[in-house]
Amino acid sequence: MxxxxxxxxxxxxxxxxxxxxxxxxxxxxxxxxxxxxxxxxxxxxxxxxxxxxxxxSPSVKRSDFSEEEDDLIIRLHNLIGNRWSLIAGRVPGRTDNQVKNHWNSHLSKKLGVGSKRGKTKTKTYSDSKRAKNNFCIPSSESNSELQPLPNSDSNSNISGDHEAAATIDGFDEEMMNIQNHIGSKSEVGFCGMSEATMMSNDYSFWFHNDDLNPYSPYLSDPTLDDYYPFQFDNYL
DNA sequence: AATGTTCTCAACCGCAATCTT
DNA sequence: TAAGATTGCGGTTGAGAACAT
Structure with missing residues (x-):
């Protein structure tokens, strides 16, 4: 209580x-x-x-977001919208709150998406504020608990090579290609997932990194890639 | 230097889902 | 099975640093 x-x-x-x-x-x-x-x-x-x-938590990354992380978040947001926890599960070391804040304060503006709280002003946040006020700064920047997404997993077609992935500019066109491709599977929804699955909390489809996935052990459960390896991760 | 404005981020809130008894 | 407790999520707020005037 x-x-x-x-x-x-x-x-x-x-x-x-x-x-x-x-x-x-x-x-x-x-x-x-x-x-x-x-x-x-x-x-x-x-x-x-x-x-x-x-x-x-030592698994929380405190450094600035990289271009790769931005890119990944933008793609995921295009795919699934404001599902911050799901998105964070795909960005190693980042929390849903971090991703959400980063989107609202940086990425939405970068993409020209309207923000309800004022104009853009580029600023790199540091811990100086907290230090000045004697609030806590993490004692370690270590990400020792972190494990990379299992890109090398033979079952997975996640491309760590962003060169092979779609560009942001071509995203919409490629999304159309995906949807056209799977559109013939009339019984399934986007990315081969049933509507019920998409709307449910069965998040096991979305994760590979079990450390970051509180819902499902990817080693034992099928992942999205097991079903549609080319339809999802090629676009991340 | 003083004051006002903008911006970022940590943290809170309400609600829903899940777990426990 | 029901009810209460706990956990997790997304939206929102507010403190205070950075910037502008």
Whole structure:
């Protein structure tokens, strides 16, 4: 039970981060609502989970987004829209929140998609703000927990070679080609997925990196590539 | 230098799905 | 099976740094 005003809100301090990190080191992830009971931390379980998942976890990449990442996000967004968690699952080391923020503050403008919150201004964000205010900066930039997408997986046709992938400019045309190609499969929807599957939470189709996929173990379950290896990842 | 504006990002909120008892 | 607890998601907000005047 998470009562109303017994929990602190707002930015996390270095000390709070340390407490949460220590807790997870001992007890592991999950059971977020136990954190405040065990540690006395005045944060809700929800807040603890968010802090860990989006910031403290060593698998979270803190560096600026690369051109390749931008490209990947744009393609995925074209495919599936604002499914930030799904998109993040395809961008190693990035969280749904990061992807969402990056899209809203950079990519949507880059693509000329209207933003409801003002005009473009290029700025590289640093941790200076947090440092200045004694809020936490991750102790490590390490991504040691990260594993690359299994591009070399023989079952997968994911192309790590972006040269082989579609260009952004040609995306629409190529999407038409895909849809024309699979259109003859009248019983299936986009990318060979049934409407039911697309609208369901069976996300196993979308992931390869099991570390980033809380829903399904790709090693044992079929992936999208197993069904339509050429129709999806060639365009990522 | 002071003040106002813009922008980015972390964090919150509400809701739905899933899990546990 | 039902009800409560927990988790996860996408939309949104607000603090404060960066920039403009």
């Amino acid at each position: 998470e009562g109303g005003n017994e929990y602190k809100k707002g930015l996390w301090t270095v000390e709070e981060d340390r407490i949460l990190t220590d807790y997870i080191r001992v007890h592991g992830k999950g059971k977020w609502n136990r954190v405040n009971k065990v540690t006395g931390l005045k944060r809700s379980g929800k807040s603890c989970r968010l802090r860990w998942m989006n910031y403290l």
